[in-house]
Amino acid sequence: MKLERMRLGLRINQNNIIIFSTLLLILLLYGAGSVLYTGFFSWQVFFNLFIDNAYLIIVATGLAFVIITGGIDLSVASVVAFISVVSASLLQQGMNAYAVMAICLIIGILFGAAQGYLIQRFDLHPWIVTLAGMFLARGASYFITTQSIVIENPTYLSISKYKIHLVGSNFISVSVIIALVVVALAVYAAKYTEFGRAVFAVGGSEKSSVLMGLPVPRITVLVYTISGFCSALGGIVFTFYMLSGYNLHLMGMEMDAIAACVIGGILLTGGFGYLVGPLLGVICSGIIQTIVMFQGTLSSWWTKIAVGFLLFLFILLQRVIVIRRQRRRVINHGSTMTPPQLQPLTNAEYSKL
């Protein structure tokens, strides 16, 4: 019985196939890197994937909630940059480090909630609202300063330098712990809270969710609030990493976050995905980046090319899954569970005419 349940738990179905393909891809890429380059196969290289991308993991995880409801948040990268500028300038004025962090998080929450409210209350398209949010946050950082501000606050410096040793002399940073806690909370919330399941329901069908009595307006505002909060938290973590505030930080990172979600199996049409996905997506592109780095002669743009190619593949995979799901619904009759099958398109009929 127990064995059977374990096997069932690992059963590959259409919901988790993308997660499994992403995992497989990570293993393949990591294996390829290890075979090709000496020094690639080490704990520290692996840990560095997390250290370098902690902020992206946090931002992408927050964004995933929005995407699962069928929305999008384009403002995330600008918020991260804005938070870096805000915290650097506040710290420069001598404010307490923890107070700065609290202010940053509140800014993120308010910013996200405002976007969510506009989208929900006036039935605006999330693309438009968050695009405006993106310009607003980026512009607001220019308003504070156009210069890059270096952070010299001792608390920030010590958090930034702090090494948590794991497996011998290898280490991870505080940011990695924060990122992993965020992912763990997100996974829990998605699976074990009424809110989490409602997010999936709204992504499946907003109209049905309303008719089933779910508080759809509240859920909509809440997912954008979560995304705003995660962007702010990502901003703090990014500030630990860079130790500077600059309004040109992370131009276009929102697309990296969206890409991480897609590669991690979050369907852009909403309703499907696992909250561990964005983490895997980030690690995936991180490995590609590391390989390009180890290779040495390749331009860093090759990372973008490889990620672009991957994205294309994964979107194609998502599409195939959706099409299969639709077909299966037509094929299946009653409770007999016939295995899904892709039927060849009947092009023959068309060409005949």
Place this chain on the structure above:
Amino acid sequence: MRSGDVLLKMEEVSKTFPGVKALSDVNFTLRQGEVHALMGENGAGKSTLIKVLTGVHPMDQGKVYLNGRPIVARSPLEAQHLGISTVYQEINLCTNLSVAENLYIGRLPRRRGAIDWKKMHADSEQLLRRLNLNLDVKKSLSDYSVAIQQMVAIARAVDMSSGVLILDEPTSSLDAQEVQQLFAVMRKLRDEGMGIVFVTHFLDQVYEITDRITILRNGSLVGEYETSKLSKSSLVTHMIGREWKEEDEHRKTESSYTPEVVMAAKSLTRAGSIKPVSLSVRKGEVVGLAGLLGSGRSEFANLIFGIDQADSGVMTLGAEQFQSMNPKKAIRQGIGFCPEDRKIAGIVGELTIRENIVLALQAKKGIFNYIPLKKQQEIAQRFIDLLRIKTPSMEQRIDNLSGGNQQKVILARWLATEPKLLILDEPTRGIDVGSKGEIRRLILDLAKSGLSILIISSELQEMIECADRIVVLRDRMQVGEISGGDMNEASIMKMIAEGGGTSEQYPQTGS
């Protein structure tokens, strides 16, 4: 409470929409342990009554009592909390979630703050067993057929209901076997003492499952009847609303068709839409498609024009055979189609009369083969004169015209493509009596000039006047054909009610 006790009572319910009296003083009584059919033609007020009851629309006047206590539902959610659950034709569930989640979302069982998946799965299985369903509740809903999804929706409704269940056309996308599955569940719930309101267009289903029938017509109550004591033909008469009088009938006197077959459909089928229909139309012939709403009339027209794809069957147009059709191909093959709802599917309100007229011709020629303005004006003027479209100028926006004239513009649009076959779905709905007569005369004139016409109309008299031959559909099945001197309202209604004696030959499994 015992079976037979009054569960829900609606008294003197009235509802007015701008310009329309949708319900006037309607009474409706639902008892414990009965399946109660709500019948009526389109626009009779069935759905308004349901919507008033479930709080979608507020009522202007009247009272609703549930278990003897007066209630007011201001929203569907409130109705649900009062214990009135509704399952719509369209399934309002989230197919991306698991079966269990769909049953319990919004009220998921929790243990120490976290969702108790184990309890939810156990509860779901138990709830579904009550409906004789044995499903893997962990699987996502999209893994199951529409019928099962419908059943899950019912299970959710039943679990949240305190005795009243409304099923609004739940069977319209199910096949015969699935309908039986649904009926088994309905019988079980009825025996448990639930009161079920069943809205449907299928007469056979009404006689199979219901105990009582309430008939509405034009927003008024016709009456409440015991199903076993009401014959099918009197049901149809009550729904349509008048006894047929022989002297009313003007039959078409002269036919102008030639033996040449323009279009022949052989066993066109589409699962969940229509069972095999075979039909041929000769040059200059007017063929009518009769049947109640939902009998498959429009569905069949959609198959011919290629709006829906047929699963099987062959169509012959002239000398060519087709297995699949699409509107573009249909236009090129000389078929014109005036759809049922001209406001939605016919006119382009923002364009002028001229533009609306040349639309189909332009589509036929391809968008790169632009028709010069002068030519367009010529065409438009010709049809404005020919069809006597009343308008100050051809550059008027079409939505300024009256319904009858709009309909004529759409006719003109298709006539401009010089079709061989014209399909008219409800060509005279919603237009005044004078224009109706004119359109009918036009149909006869066009047929005389050699055009073949397939006409669908709810008004039997209209078809008797225009058609050379009438094919009768019922419950998505072709049940018979009447031609020439046998065509009168009585014979058609009889066939609609009784199925012309051929219905038994059709397979009931329908998978």
